[in-house]
Amino acid sequence: MAENEHLVRSADPNHPSNLICELCRKFYTLGWVTGTGGGTSIRHGDHIFIAPSGVQKELMQPSDMFVMDFNTREYLRRPPIHRPSACTPLFLAAFTAGAGCCIHTHSQWAVLVTLLVERDFGVDACFEIELLEQIKGIPKGKGKPGNLGYHDTLRVPIIENTAHEEDLTESLEAAMQKYPDTYAVLVRRHGIYVWGDNVHKAKTQCESLDYIFQLAVEMKKLDLPWKSS
Amino acid sequence: MAENEHLVRSADPNHPSNLICELCRKFYTLGWVTGTGGGTSIRHGDHIFIAPSGVQKELMQPSDMFVMDFNTREYLRRPPIHRPSACTPLFLAAFTAGAGCCIHTHSQWAVLVTLLVERDFGVDACFEIELLEQIKGIPKGKGKPGNLGYHDTLRVPIIENTAHEEDLTESLEAAMQKYPDTYAVLVRRHGIYVWGDNVHKAKTQCESLDYIFQLAVEMKKLDLPWKSS
Amino acid sequence: MAENEHLVRSADPNHPSNLICELCRKFYTLGWVTGTGGGTSIRHGDHIFIAPSGVQKELMQPSDMFVMDFNTREYLRRPPIHRPSACTPLFLAAFTAGAGCCIHTHSQWAVLVTLLVERDFGVDACFEIELLEQIKGIPKGKGKPGNLGYHDTLRVPIIENTAHEEDLTESLEAAMQKYPDTYAVLVRRHGIYVWGDNVHKAKTQCESLDYIFQLAVEMKKLDLPWKSS
Amino acid sequence: MAENEHLVRSADPNHPSNLICELCRKFYTLGWVTGTGGGTSIRHGDHIFIAPSGVQKELMQPSDMFVMDFNTREYLRRPPIHRPSACTPLFLAAFTAGAGCCIHTHSQWAVLVTLLVERDFGVDACFEIELLEQIKGIPKGKGKPGNLGYHDTLRVPIIENTAHEEDLTESLEAAMQKYPDTYAVLVRRHGIYVWGDNVHKAKTQCESLDYIFQLAVEMKKLDLPWKSS
Incomplete structure (x- = not known):
């Protein structure tokens, strides 16, 4: 048994280790974490809770959770039967930018959108759509109160995939710098990273984006343009 | 804790606040209220029960519910942690027309149908389809007994989206006047409002319409016409 | 309360009134009985158990069930709050042909298949596909042991829809005479009737057909032919 | 009641007969075992646990399970009400190659992929795709540590379907010899066999492949190529 069991055991359904398990079950049903893909992490104070690598997401238990100290980047809890998530440096990049929760999915709609942007716009590495509620x-x-309006254009930067997930960190951070307002980065032929101020916001933003990606793919099939001009 | 807790607490599964929670869980699974989108409201006598804004619909609890007096338009219960739904004036328009329940979804099939009508018929703001069971x-x-027949044409008016949801009220009411028989109004690039005499009717009408919209989108993909002539 | 409550109350999960409720919940999830559409009936000895009209299928209870005597065609139990199913004469046609269970769905795949046959083959009222496991x-x-083989062609007759569901009976019976081997009849722009020797067979045949219809629709989208020649 | 009841009764959720039931319920929801199609088998020491033929997969119980001795190929337990699975010789081929679990699905995405390869590449009996996370x-x-990398090409051989499932064994074994690295074989117009070192690996590999097949079909609809060159 891993040390510091107390860090992940709680009867409170809103404890990060319980929330991650509940989210992962939901994400499995949504097709976001098929085949142990994807991942989820929550920052709670100085503790980072991270779902392990290679675990069936719908079966995850609090005892499977890694816990890292945000300041020292050292594991406070490391279940010996699991490998840490390769997404960890990317989650940390989101937390460094102020996020409280970061979700990584392999959503097929996200992947298809990156392929369609590649085909239609060549090297232009940004998904853009407008006029959807x-x-x-x-x-x-960040630092701007409120949400985008109906007449605003949604932009989600796309970074190129790499052989090793942790090697995405540099380009993710570069995209966050180039698009300082974004709460999400698409990864070509791979999926998406979405973060938010807290679990509620990260989850609902991830759902909204996935809804928009699915709609965008269906629009392409029906020859409907993503932008009016 | 909000005042008038007794208005929303009941062991009866058919109590409006319990019904709204159950409906919202179902609607989440159907993809109608993704990312806290959409909403639901029930009129029970002079009490209007309304799901709050910005809450994860599948997690909604009776204690989250707003209650408004239909005559005075004053809140009898207003949970301080929540914002009232921006759909409220639209729900009230439906209740004023005699509805007992009103459902607002962001269904992707509804959105796609509004885009297809826009593309194929320009400014013609009405979805029409025929010859489907x-x-x-x-x-x-309203006031006409029974349902449409197999040989009737289904018409659902489409109104233009606005920057703020409450600003849809005027055009929704105008559509209700122009199409006095309709129990639903599509909102371009946004979703749909469906109402009915009671919860059962609103829900089954909303399901029937969504079924027809999905079928209509699939028909377009397969180059099958919506109307025979 | 309806008479003869004992006919529908049983602790046995395999009692027809319990089975119909369980099947309807499953069919709702499969999208077969959206908006109170579709229906299910089981013959048990001389008793015909029939789900009522206009009830939300996923909420059905044993107490909602109609029971008819197969020989006299008289209701042994008729819940006063419900209308009998308009599918009843069609269910009886299947039972007269020896079926033990009959399922009626509004599956969108079934509807699309009837539209595709109409477009591609004009008046030819039969869906045909081959070379699928x-x-x-x-x-x-009927009376032929075993199932179709991989090299057999599947044929499902299609009848034209009518304004009133009960008026389908004559053409359903005609299709059953013209295609004496069929266990299913498609109804143009409406759905399908599937029956089987018992509940297990009717349900699994209905699933197999729906799987094939969905595949057939996807094949059309991908320009893949239904038949090799 | 079958003999050797003790072989399939256990309170341990990780007992093979419990795992097969849980997997089959999940696979039913995923649309992999519609209409009693598909099958699942686990090897535990010298015992092979096999789901029976013709049973509704979402209703399967441990008591439905067949148990075979791996060495003698004799049934240690054979429920008299069931027929053994026609997949048995194919499962045995996988176990002989070292697998601990083998899954057979009728996934529509797998079937469509075999049809698309047939159309686009004639007799070339291998699905190939690249550049997907x-x-x-x-x-x-087998014997090579680790998983494919992002820059590797995924190859899944396709064998022709036969009239009788057991007759697939020879060509399945031939495909395993020709593609010694594969953990899966597609069957034209039929589905797929996927195996793995244990239940966890077989299931997650099956999920990953199905995800890729669905993506591949969607890519075809959107005219996106499977390979870069």
């Missing part, structure tokens, strides 16, 4: 589910940007 | 799930119109 | 889920025909 | 969910091959 659901855009109002995405915040304006 | 499921059309019989929609009532003929 | 799942065809082996369909029996050869 | 999810490819990393598939192992490199």
Whole structure:
């Protein structure tokens, strides 16, 4: 048994280790974490709770959870039967930017959107869409109160995939710098990272984006343009 | 804790506050209220029960519910942690027209249908389809007994989206006047409002319409016409 | 309360009134009985158990069930709050042909298949497909032991829809005479009737057909032919 | 009642007969075992646990399970009400190759992929795709540590379907010899066999492949190529 069991055991359903398990069960049903893909992490004070690598997400238990100290980057709890998530440095990049929760999915709609942008716009590494009500589910940007309006354009930067997930960190951070208002980065042929101020916001933003990606793919099938001009 | 807790607490599963929670869980699974989108309201006598804004619909609890007096339009119960739904004036328009329940969804099929009508018919702001058995799930119109027949044309007016949801009220009311028989109004690039004499009717009409919209989108993909002529 | 409550109350999960409720919950999830559409009936000896009209299928209770005597065609139990199912004469046609269970769905895949046959083959009122393993889920025909083989062609007759569901009976019976081996009849722009020797067979045949219809629709989208020649 | 009841009764959720039931319920929801199609088998020491033929997969109980001795190929337990699975010789081929679990699905995405390869490449009996993150969910091959990398090409051989499932054994074994690294074989117009070192690996590999097949079908609809060159 891993040390510091007390860090992940709680009867409170809102404890981070319980929330991660509940989220992962939901994400499995949504097709976001098929085949142990994807991941989820919550920051609670100086503690980072991270779902392990290679575990069936719908079966995850609090005892499977890694806990890292945000300041020292050292594991406070490391279940010996699991490998730490390769997403960890990317989650930390989101937390460093102020996030309280970060979700990584392999959503097929996200992947298809990156392929469609590649085909239609070559090297232009940004998904853009406008005039959809659901855009109002995405915040304006860090330090800017409120969410995007119906007449705003939604932009989600796309970074190129790498052989090793941890090697995405540099380009993720670069995209966060180039698009300081974004709460999400698409990864070409791979999926998406979405973060938010807290669990509620990260989850609902991730849902809103996935809804928009699915709609965008269906629009392509029906030859409907993503932008009016 | 909000005042008038007794208005929303009941062991009866058919109490409006319990019904709204159950409906919202179902609607989440159907993809109608993704990312806290959409909403639901029930009129029970002079009390209007309304799901709050910005809450994860599948997690909604009776204690989250707003209650408004239909005559005075004053809140009898207003949970301080929540914002009232921006759909409220639209729900009230439906209740004023005699509805007992009103459902607002962001269904992707509804959104796609509004985009297809826009593309194919320009400014013509009405979805029309005919010769589908499921059309019989929609009532003929207020004061007209029974439902549409198989040989009737289903018409659902489409109004333009606005920057703020409450600003839809005027055009929703105008659509209700122009199409006095309708129990639903589509909102371009946004979703749909469906109402009915009671919860059962509103829910089954909403399901029937969504079924027809999905079928209509699939028909377009397969180059099958919505109307015979 | 309806008379003869004892006919529908049982602790046995395999009692027809319990089975119909369980099946309807499953069919709701499969999208077969959206908006109170569709229906299910089981013959048990001389008793016909029938789900009522206009009830939310996922909420059905044993107490909602109608019971008819197969020989006299008189209701042994008729819940006063419900209308009998308009599918009743069609269910009886299947039971007269020897079925033990009959399922009626509004599956969108079934509806789309009837539209595609109409477009591609004009008046030819039969869906035909071949060389799919799942065809082996369909029996050869009444009195013929075993199921279709992989090299057999699956044929499901299509009848035209009528304004009133009960008026389908004559053409359903005609299709059953013209295609004596069939266990299913598609109804144009409406759905399908599937029956089987017992509940297990009717349900699994209905699933196999729906799987094949969905595959057939996807094949059309991908320009893949239903038949090799 | 079958003999050797003790072989399939256990309170341990990780007992093979309990795991098969749980997997089959999940696979039913995923649409992999519709209409009693598909099958699942686990090897535990010298005991092979096999789901029976023709049973509704979501209703399967431990008491439905067949148990075979791996060495003698004799049934240690054979429920008299069931027929043994026609997949048995194919499962045995996988176990002989070292697998601990083998899953057979009728996934529509798998079937569509075999049809698309047939159309686009004639007799070339191998599905190939590259540059998708999810490819990393598939192992490199027997005796080779680790999984495929992002820059590796995924290859899944396709064998022709036969009239009788057991007659697939020879060509399955031939495909395993020709593609010694594969953990899966597609069956044209039928489905897929996926195996793994244990239940966890077989299930997650099956999920990863199905995800890739669905993505591949969607890519075809959107005219996106499976390979870069």
